Amino acid sequence: MVDEPRIGFFICHCGINIADKVDVKRVVEYAKTLPNVVYATDNMFMCSTAGNDLIRDAIKRYNLNRTVVASCSVEQHGPTFMRILEEENINPYFHEQANVREQVSWVTEDREEATKKAISVVRGAVARANNLERIDRKRIPVEKSALVIGAGVAGLNAAIDIAESDISVHLVEKTPSIGGHMTMLNKTFPTDECPMCSISPLLNAVNINSNIKLHIYSEVIDVSGTLGEFYVKIRKMPRYVDEEKCTSCGLCADHCPVELYNEWDRKFGVRKAIYKPFPQAIPSVYTIDDKHCIRCGACIDVCEPNAIDFDQTEEIIEVKVGSIVVATGYDEYDPAVIEEYGYGEYPNVITQLDFERIVSPTSITGGRILSPSDGKIPKEIVVIQCVGSRDEQIGKNPYCTGVCCMYGIKNAKIAKDQIKDGNVTMCYIDIRSPGLLYEEYYKDAQERGINFIRGKPSEIIEDPITRELTVKVEDTFMGKMLELPADLIILSAGMVAPKGVGRISSKLGILRGKEGFFKEQHIKMAPVNSSKAGVFLAGTAQGPKDITTSVAHGKGAASAASILLSRGYIDKDLLTAVVDLNLCIGCRFCEPACSYGAIQMKDGKAEVNEISCGGCGTCVPSCPTGAIQIRGFRDEQIVPQIREVLREV
Amino acid sequence: MSSIVFTCDNCGSGSANTAGVLRMEYDPSIKIIRVPCAGRVGANFVMEAFSDGADAVSVVGCCLGACHYSGSNFVAMRRLKILKKLFEQLGYEPDRINYYTARAAEGDTFVGDAEDIVKKSKSGERPFDIILKADDKVGGV
Numbered sequence: 021m022v023d024e025p026r027i028g029f030f031i032c033h034c035g036i037n038i039a040d041k042v043d044v045k046r047v048v049e050y051a052k053t054l055p056n057v058v059y060a061t062d063n064m065f066m067c068s069t070a071g072n073d074l075i076r077d078a079i080k081r082y083n084l085n086r087t088v089v090a091s092c093s094v095e096q097h098g099p100t101f102m103r104i105l106e107e108e109n110i111n112p113y114f115h116e117q118a119n120v121r122e123q124v125s126w127v128t129e130d131r132e133e134a135t136k137k138a139i140s141v142v143r144g145a146v147a148r149a150n151n152l153e154r155i156d157r158k159r160i161p162v163e164k165s166a167l168v169i170g171a172g173v174a175g176l177n178a179a180i181d182i183a184e185s186d187i188s189v190h191l192v193e194k195t196p197s198i199g200g201h202m203t204m205l206n207k208t209f210p211t212d213e214c215p216m217c218s219i220s221p222l223l224n225a226v227n228i229n230s231n232i233k234l235h236i237y238s239e240v241i242d243v244s245g246t247l248g249e250f251y252v253k254i255r256k257m258p259r260y261v262d263e264e265k266c267t268s269c270g271l272c273a274d275h276c277p278v279e280l281y282n283e284w285d286r287k288f289g290v291r292k293a294i295y296k297p298f299p300q301a302i303p304s305v306y307t308i309d310d311k312h313c314i315r316c317g318a319c320i321d322v323c324e325p326n327a328i329d330f331d332q333t334e335e336i337i338e339v340k341v342g343s344i345v346v347a348t349g350y351d352e353y354d355p356a357v358i359e360e361y362g363y364g365e366y367p368n369v370i371t372q373l374d375f376e377r378i379v380s381p382t383s384i385t386g387g388r389i390l391s392p393s394d395g396k397i398p399k400e401i402v403v404i405q406c407v408g409s410r411d412e413q414i415g416k417n418p419y420c421t422g423v424c425c426m427y428g429i430k431n432a433k434i435a436k437d438q439i440k441d442g443n444v445t446m447c448y449i450d451i452r453s454p455g456l457l458y459e460e461y462y463k464d465a466q467e468r469g470i471n472f473i474r475g476k477p478s479e480i481i482e483d484p485i486t487r488e489l490t491v492k493v494e495d496t497f498m499g500k501m502l503e504l505p506a507d508l509i510i511l512s513a514g515m516v517a518p519k520g521v522g523r524i525s526s527k528l529g530i531l532r533g534k535e536g537f538f539k540e541q542h543i544k545m546a547p548v549n550s551s552k553a554g555v556f557l558a559g560t561a562q563g564p565k566d567i568t569t570s571v572a573h574g575k576g577a578a579s580a581a582s583i584l585l586s587r588g589y590i591d592k593d594l595l596t597a598v599v600d601l602n603l604c605i606g607c608r609f610c611e612p613a614c615s616y617g618a619i620q621m622k623d624g625k626a627e628v629n630e631i632s633c634g635g636c637g638t639c640v641p642s643c644p645t646g647a648i649q650i651r652g653f654r655d656e657q658i659v660p661q662i663r664e665v666l667r668e669v
Numbered sequence: 670m671s672s673i674v675f676t677c678d679n680c681g682s683g684s685a686n687t688a689g690v691l692r693m694e695y696d697p698s699i700k701i702i703r704v705p706c707a708g709r710v711g712a713n714f715v716m717e718a719f720s721d722g723a724d725a726v727s728v729v730g731c732c733l734g735a736c737h738y739s740g741s742n743f744v745a746m747r748r749l750k751i752l753k754k755l756f757e758q759l760g761y762e763p764d765r766i767n768y769y770t771a772r773a774a775e776g777d778t779f780v781g782d783a784e785d786i787v788k789k790s791k792s793g794e795r796p797f798d799i800i801l802k803a804d805d806k807v808g809g810v
Contacts, residue, residue, distance in 0.1 A: 123686070128694065128697045531739055595705070615740050638745070658702065
């Protein structure tokens with residue numbers, strides 16, 4: 021039973037900030053005439069200790085159960101005044117604030133107008149205060165474990181950080197090994213370090229950490245539940261090799277008769293139907309490629325520990341976690357879409373990732389740069405920037421991937437260093453090298469004699485007999501059309517959202533931006549939060565990033581994901597949707613209106629999950645009977661406010 | 670003359686407050702009502718405001734793609750577009766219902782919206798005296 025409202029009204033002078041434009045005494049007199057206002061007064065600074073005591077005393081003396089303070093914005097001092105109510109054992113949501121500073125005195129020149137506007141704002145606030153309700157706080161226990169989807173450099177960092185804070189982690193990776201794109205690289209800018217050397221301690225740490233359960237060669241197929249209690253289904257594909265028994269000796273691969281291009285080597289290497297993508301792959305276990313295996317049994321014959329097991333079937337694993345980190349990474353843009361560049365058609369036109377696999381020490385060429393068409397050393401190398409990014413016409417990707425300038429420069433330098441008598445030319449739109457050591461890296465490339473031409477090539481032409489390439493480009497500084505001869509062309513293809521990311525996005529119920537990457541909750545203030553509570557984003561899943569930023573982002577996501585888990589519970593003020601079951605007709609209009617997926621039907625009526633409800637109220641206007649409302653912002657709380665604000669004073 | 674502006678709790682209210690901090694003057698006939706999200710505003714709020722004497726009703730939300738409540742501002746914008754259309758079919762000036770986006774960091778976006786609202790609300794006769802009394806209605810659209 022709600023007590024009869026007894027409202028105390030307080031208006032702040034804020035020095036002269038309010039009192040200069042608003043006749044506070046007149047507002048006080050007016051407020052006294054408003055319904056259920058039992059006490060009204062003014063003070064120089066309501067936020068001061070004296071002002072707070074004034075409220076505290078009035079609550080005691082006049083037995084107040086609600087307060088209206090006309091002062092600054094609710095963001096500034098709302099919490100101050102709410103705390104007083106809480107200390108006086110009144111639900112803090114019985115406080116209402118009328119903003120007469122930012123929205124009245126500071127924006128109105130005329131004193132009479134300002135006073136009138138202040139009165140109408142106060143009228144509205146009192147009307148709202150009369151209809152306020154008690155809002156409870158709910159303590160929600162959480163499952164102390166997390167799911168990380170994707171074991172690239174961001175996901176690995178997220179997983180290890182969560183695990184180190186003593187929370188168990190389920191790490192799911194689709195491919196047969198962990199490490200992601202970083203393991204494919206030859207060098208990393210701006211220090212030209214070996215990426216495998218940087219990442220392998222992390223790979224080992226993740227592999228042996230007792231808090232991390234690895235689900236390799238697995239996919240997330242279903243997610244339900246909400247923050248603190250997600251139910252996840254993981255499908256583990258059969259390797260046909262017993263992970264416990266396999267010693268990674270490699271005899272099986274030596275005897276396997278099926279030879280294929282190695283996808284991990286970007287087809288610049290070969291593997292067998294039983295394979296390990298790369299020598300340092302973790303887990304160090306062989307995998308049988310079911311699609312290409314001819315079941316000849318050669319591997320079974322040579323395997324000493326009897327690890328080959330063709331009876332394996334796919335497994336469905338169900339886990340319960342408290343929070344989820346999505347680190348699904350990126351795909352390199354496929355330049356075949358740009359017909360003018362002839363990628364896929366001309367063998368000597370390759371992408372940067374292809375180049376990484378050619379020049380890497382473990383590659384088929386032993387790290388030597390050779391033209392794919394004839395295996396000769398290319399003397400004229402052209403690097404083309406902004407392929408599939410900053411391109412609104414063909415690639416339809418207006419965004420800048422941000423890392424291509426740096427890895428383009430890196431690979432141009434590597435090529436120039438290796439082929440001393442060759443020419444390396446880089447065609448760019450703008451060179452973007454922000455951050456410490458990056459601009460220096462670019463300068464260094466210029467000094468080493470790499471030619472930089474400002475212009476985006478319009479076409480690549482191949483001589484069908486000699487395989488010689490010609491790049492047509494306008495040097496926009498000189499205003500001259502150039503035709504550059506080339507033996508090898510490296511396309512700096514941008515980052516795009518990986519294939520199949522739409523499926524996981526709908527499973528998780530989180531939003532993606534129009535570019536296809538997962539959308540962060542706020543671009544500045546919540547870059548690791550997804551649109552859904554308890555689901556966090558790490559690395560390039562959220563947008564193009566370099567390794568440094570991906571690591572930072574992954575670690576940020578880990579921290580965000582573990583905050584609630586390490587505390588063990590969430591306290592949530594239930595400013596959430598609530599359904600009047602007598603009015604609900606089960607029409608389900610509210611269900612799609614909710615972008616949090618917090619509304620589900622139960623026994624033919626809408627049911628709100630208070631834990632995942634964000635409290636936006638978008639469901640309310642969709643309800644034809646007014647059955648669904650938002651606590652604290654119900655129709656009967658806002659409608660009287662509208663009416664009173666508009667009443668002539 | 671008066672108009673109601675529903676500001677969302679995030680960028681809408683934020684931009685109005687920033688306008689205040691920067692002491693940017695605008696028409697005192699503009700009355701602000703705080704809602705959690707632009708998506709909270711339905712046809713009943715808009716019609717209520719008109720029936721209570723508002724000359725224009727506007728909703729100010731976050732920038733498209735920057736909603737703090739995961740994209741509800743798109744829903745709000747779509748709803749107001751439908752309402753505008755209906756308004757036009759009823760023979761009223763659709764300009765009296767408007768959706769704006771604002772940036773919490775920039776007061777001038779809010780003041781710009783406010784000036785636009787005043788201009789639009791002055792552009793025609795008051796559309797009607799009473800559409801329906803709010804007391805009669807139950808719930809939302």
